[in-house]
Amino acid sequence: MIHSDAVVIGAGPVGLWTVFELGLLGISCHVVDTLSGPGGQCAALYADKPIYDIPGLPVVSGQGLTQALMRQIEPFQAQFHFGQQIEEVTQVDNVWHLRAKSLGNSAGCAFAARTVFIAGGVGAFVPKAPALDGLHALVGTDVWFEPPSLPVHTAPVRICVLGGEEDAVQYVLALIEGQQPVQVNLLHRRDVFKASPPALQKLESARAAGKVRVIAGQPLRLHTTGQSPQRLTGIDIDTPADDVIALETDMLVILQGLGPKLGPLSRWGLQMARKQLVVDPSTCATSVHGIFAVGDIVDYPGKKKLIVSGFHEATQAAFAAAAQLRPDEAGPLQYTTSSKLLQQRLGVQAPASDT
Amino acid sequence: MIHSDAVVIGAGPVGLWTVFELGLLGISCHVVDTLSGPGGQCAALYADKPIYDIPGLPVVSGQGLTQALMRQIEPFQAQFHFGQQIEEVTQVDNVWHLRAKSLGNSAGCAFAARTVFIAGGVGAFVPKAPALDGLHALVGTDVWFEPPSLPVHTAPVRICVLGGEEDAVQYVLALIEGQQPVQVNLLHRRDVFKASPPALQKLESARAAGKVRVIAGQPLRLHTTGQSPQRLTGIDIDTPADDVIALETDMLVILQGLGPKLGPLSRWGLQMARKQLVVDPSTCATSVHGIFAVGDIVDYPGKKKLIVSGFHEATQAAFAAAAQLRPDEAGPLQYTTSSKLLQQRLGVQAPASDT
Numbered sequence: 001m002i003h004s005d006a007v008v009i010g011a012g013p014v015g016l017w018t019v020f021e022l023g024l025l026g027i028s029c030h031v032v033d034t035l036s037g038p039g040g041q042c043a044a045l046y047a048d049k050p051i052y053d054i055p056g057l058p059v060v061s062g063q064g065l066t067q068a069l070m071r072q073i074e075p076f077q078a079q080f081h082f083g084q085q086i087e088e089v090t091q092v093d094n095v096w097h098l099r100a101k102s103l104g105n106s107a108g109c110a111f112a113a114r115t116v117f118i119a120g121g122v123g124a125f126v127p128k129a130p131a132l133d134g135l136h137a138l139v140g141t142d143v144w145f146e147p148p149s150l151p152v153h154t155a156p157v158r159i160c161v162l163g164g165e166e167d168a169v170q171y172v173l174a175l176i177e178g179q180q181p182v183q184v185n186l187l188h189r190r191d192v193f194k195a196s197p198p199a200l201q202k203l204e205s206a207r208a209a210g211k212v213r214v215i216a217g218q219p220l221r222l223h224t225t226g227q228s229p230q231r232l233t234g235i236d237i238d239t240p241a242d243d244v245i246a247l248e249t250d251m252l253v254i255l256q257g258l259g260p261k262l263g264p265l266s267r268w269g270l271q272m273a274r275k276q277l278v279v280d281p282s283t284c285a286t287s288v289h290g291i292f293a294v295g296d297i298v299d300y301p302g303k304k305k306l307i308v309s310g311f312h313e314a315t316q317a318a319f320a321a322a323a324q325l326r327p328d329e330a331g332p333l334q335y336t337t338s339s340k341l342l343q344q345r346l347g348v349q350a351p352a353s354d355t
Numbered sequence: 356m357i358h359s360d361a362v363v364i365g366a367g368p369v370g371l372w373t374v375f376e377l378g379l380l381g382i383s384c385h386v387v388d389t390l391s392g393p394g395g396q397c398a399a400l401y402a403d404k405p406i407y408d409i410p411g412l413p414v415v416s417g418q419g420l421t422q423a424l425m426r427q428i429e430p431f432q433a434q435f436h437f438g439q440q441i442e443e444v445t446q447v448d449n450v451w452h453l454r455a456k457s458l459g460n461s462a463g464c465a466f467a468a469r470t471v472f473i474a475g476g477v478g479a480f481v482p483k484a485p486a487l488d489g490l491h492a493l494v495g496t497d498v499w500f501e502p503p504s505l506p507v508h509t510a511p512v513r514i515c516v517l518g519g520e521e522d523a524v525q526y527v528l529a530l531i532e533g534q535q536p537v538q539v540n541l542l543h544r545r546d547v548f549k550a551s552p553p554a555l556q557k558l559e560s561a562r563a564a565g566k567v568r569v570i571a572g573q574p575l576r577l578h579t580t581g582q583s584p585q586r587l588t589g590i591d592i593d594t595p596a597d598d599v600i601a602l603e604t605d606m607l608v609i610l611q612g613l614g615p616k617l618g619p620l621s622r623w624g625l626q627m628a629r630k631q632l633v634v635d636p637s638t639c640a641t642s643v644h645g646i647f648a649v650g651d652i653v654d655y656p657g658k659k660k661l662i663v664s665g666f667h668e669a670t671q672a673a674f675a676a677a678a679q680l681r682p683d684e685a686g687p688l689q690y691t692t693s694s695k696l697l698q699q700r701l702g703v704q705a706p707a708s709d710t
Contacts, residue, residue: 017410024408052691052701053379055372055666056420057411058427059703062692065411072413281636282657302637302671305688311410312667316657333660336407337417346407348414 004030005325007098007113008078009086009265012040014295014310015119016069021318023076024342027325030111032081032100034124035258039066041296044125044258054307065307075347081109085124089116089268089291096290115290115321118277119314120297123260130162130219130254134230138222142232143252147171156181158248160235162219163255164188169195171255173202176211184212185247187237191216215247216240222252273299283320284313290324292317359385360680362453362468363433364441364620367395369650369665370474371424376673377472378431379697382680385466387436387455389479390613394421396651399480399613409662420662430702436464440479442619444471444646451645470645470676473632474669475652478615485517485574485609489585493577497587499608502526511536513603515590517574518610519543524550526610528557531566539567540602542592546571570602571595577607628654638675639668645679647672 006022006029008015015031016038022029035044042051042062050059057065084100087108091097098111103126127145129135135143150157159182161172168186175182186203191214193200206212217239223246224230232252237245262275271278271287276299279285284292294317295310303309323330336342343349361377361384363370370386371393377384390399397406397417405414412420439455442463446452453466458481482500484490490498505512514537516527523541530537541558546569548555561567572594578601579585587607592600617630626633626642631654634640639647649672650665658664678685691697698704 013410020408020410046692049692050703052427052697052703053375054411055368055375056409056415056423056427058423060411068411068413072407072411282655300637302675304670304674306670308670309667312664315659315661315663319659320657337401337404342407348405348407 001097001110001112002030004028004111004113006030006115006117006321007032007096007111008117008119009033010040010117010119010121010124010295010297011035011038011080011082012119012121012295013042013065013069013307014121014314015040015117016066016073017311018117018119018294018314018318019073019076019078020069021315022321023073023078024336024345025318025322025326026329026345027318027322028076028078029117030079030081030113032084032086032098032109032111034083034085034103034126036082036104038070038080038082039063040119040121040125041260042066051307075345084109085126085263087264089265091290094290114325115292117314117317117321118265118286118291118293118297119295119310120262120265120277120293121260122296123262125258126261126263127254128256128259130256132219132222134222134224137230138224138232138252141229142250143254145254147174147253147255148251150178150180150182156183157250158183158185159251159253160185160187160247160249161253161255162187163257164190164193165255165257166195166199167257168255169193169199169203171253172212173199173206176206185249186212186214187219187235187247188214188216189218190240215245217245219252220244276303279313281313282316284317285320292321356452356465356467357385357434359383359466359468361385361470361472361676362387362441362451362466363472363474364388365395365474365476365479365650365652366390366393366435366437367474367476367650368397368420368424368662369476369669370395370472371421371428372666373472373474373649373669373673374428374431374433375424376670377676378428378433379691379700380673380677380681381684381700382673382677383431383433384472385434385436385468387439387441387453387464387466389438389440389458389481391437391459393425393435393437394418395474395476395480396615397421406662430700439464440481440618444620444623446645449645469680470647472669472672472676473620473641473646473648473652474650474665475617475620475632475648476615477651478617480613481616481618482609483611483614485611487574487577489577489579492585493579493587493607496584497606499606500610502529502608502610503606505533505535505537511538513538513540513605514608515540515542515602515604515606516608516610517542518612519545519548520610520612521550521554522612523610524548524554524558526608527567528554528561531561540570540604541567542570542572542574542590542602544571544573545595570600572600574607575599631658634668636668637671639672640675647676 011033047063088099217237220236223234277293281300294313366388402418456463572592575591578589632648636655649668
């Protein structure tokens with residue numbers, strides 16, 4: 001169990017700014033995110049695309065903004081826990097206990113903290129999955145959301161790859177070019193793939209050579225052995241012509257990218273409205289004491305889903321949490337330009353002030 | 356009379372960000388400031404000092420932030436009116452008429468606008484003046500807040516310079532080293548001056564040579580000719596020893612720097628609390644329809660006087676004003692990363708989006 005004053009859920013720009021404002025106020029924190037690195041939507045959806053409306057940065061990429069914020073929070077040495085999703089939040093003696101599950105192979109973390117900041121953006125970024133009965137029971141054996149290590153077989157493995165973009169195409173090509181005997185089907189809702197020209201060209205050649213079968217359609221249901229442990233045996237596929245194809249397969253690899261999901265926090269008992277967390281804008285406190293929420297996930301009168309507003313919300317939340325955590329230390333607002341204390345926390349030596 | 360959708364009062368960072376958000380929403384504006392250039396407090400108080408808490412800018416000077424924001428708002432071609440202070444605001448047929456007075460020699464502007472944004476910071480920056488009866492009637496003839504052009508006299512001009520910092524010391528040295536015959540008194544509340552070492556050294560030499568008399572004390576009252584037009588004849592000075600010195604002088608040059616004054620807007624009938632303008636944080640609307648206020652000058656529950664919050668307030672105000680000015684155009688929030696319309700307004704060509 002990791003004990004901390006604060007846990008920030010979400011390492012997007014607004015989560016990172018929460019770390020900064022907490023740090024200025026002398027509060028250290030742990031940060032948890034489902035993604036494998038910082039940046040949230042900025043990294044997952046528009047890493048290379050320009051953003052024009054961050055004040056003081058006439059143009060910056062999602063990645064550039066993330067890097068700048070990571071540099072800015074460096075002095076506060078927040079600890080990051082990537083590839084983890086907070087599953088459960090329970091209160092024990094005025095302290096919040098958080099249990100995370102790992103989305104990869106590491107162990108899930110557990111935290112105890114008096115304040116929690118949900119900087120959840122549009123939700124946790126998790127792999128997009130088709131709605132198929134029995135799918136999740138097979139994850140990690142015959143269903144994968146990332147390229148699996150292939151079992152060593154003498155007979156060829158029958159693999160169905162679901163996806164229509166670069167990741168899926170590249171994985172299909174890697175399978176064909178690999179040493180393992182495989183029989184590869186590439187399943188996508190239509191026979192149009194969004195990938196780099198060389199990858200598309202190789203895919204065409206592989207199709208012409210009969211090394212991969214492309215199926216346009218949607219997975220409809222899974223077939224399994226019907227015994228425990230369940231094993232995948234096939235997929236029914238709904239094709240545009242309304243025919244259902246029964247595809248025999250040993251393994252389904254789903255590479256449809258990441259999509260945001262509100263996820264478990266919808267069950268934490270926080271007041272919600274239109275799938276947003278309702279907060280008091282003066283503090284960004286949720287309906288539950290000690291849990292704050294900031295950024296795109298919140299709602300209050302006049303709320304705009306803009307990063308510039310998220311930065312302000314993170315600031316409000318940090319001050320409100322500081323008042324809760326250190327009620328005796330409240331004093332006049334200090335400025336990084338003039339405050340020796342803040343400059344010490346930032347690890348900077350400002351030029352001697354002319355008194 | 357200049358007609359515009361919007362007038363922004365104050366060209367500090369938050370005023371500049373108001374221009375940006377208005378521009379994104381397709382609203383052009385005029386900007387008025389008492390200072391001679393953009394930046395507000397950032398330029399007047401800490402142009403060269405580092406600021407550490409602007410998100411995405413790990414360290415930036417007041418001047419650097421101002422320059423970045425000026426670059427960022429360039430596409431929107433706001434028109435700036437510097438050295439002007441809005442004196443009067445009156446409403447005529449749902450339009451606000453604003454009358455500015457010039458703090459220099461130019462004519463004051465007049466504006467007609469449906470929306471007004473007060474980004475007044477800690478107040479308008481105006482020269483710090485001693486409280487002396489009859490002072491303002493002499494401004495521009497015998498009392499100056501900037502180094503005046505000296506009249507050509509055969510007899511030496513008797514000048515009293517009021518101030519204790521670099522500006523005042525440098526002006527005294529320039530007078531001594533100039534061609535004009537002058538008799539110079541340097542008046543400051545105590546015999547300690549804050550200036551660069553070379554300037555202080557020159558001042559010492561000048562004192563030793565009898566070229567300047569330094570008087571420690573505070574101006575108490577002015578003596579004038581008593582006829583119209585009034586002319587200055589002398590100043591009574593209260594010295595630390597409680598003696599009053601009567602100093603004969605033809606000219607008083609006040610170089611005590613700039614200080615913020617709430618100024619005329621305290622008479623505009625806007626609801627105030629503790630010298631702040633009360634706003635609805637969801638819109639940053641003041642108590643008067645069409646007048647918005649943002650930044651350090653406003654108050655609402657939880658208000659922190661931080662630039663990061665001012666940026667958010669400017670955004671809220673711009674959206675609320677757009678809803679008032681263009682009620683038919685309200686639509687879903689658009690993003691600079693993806694919206695062709697916003698990119699067109701910004702004058703940028705974003706990379707082709709992969710649909």
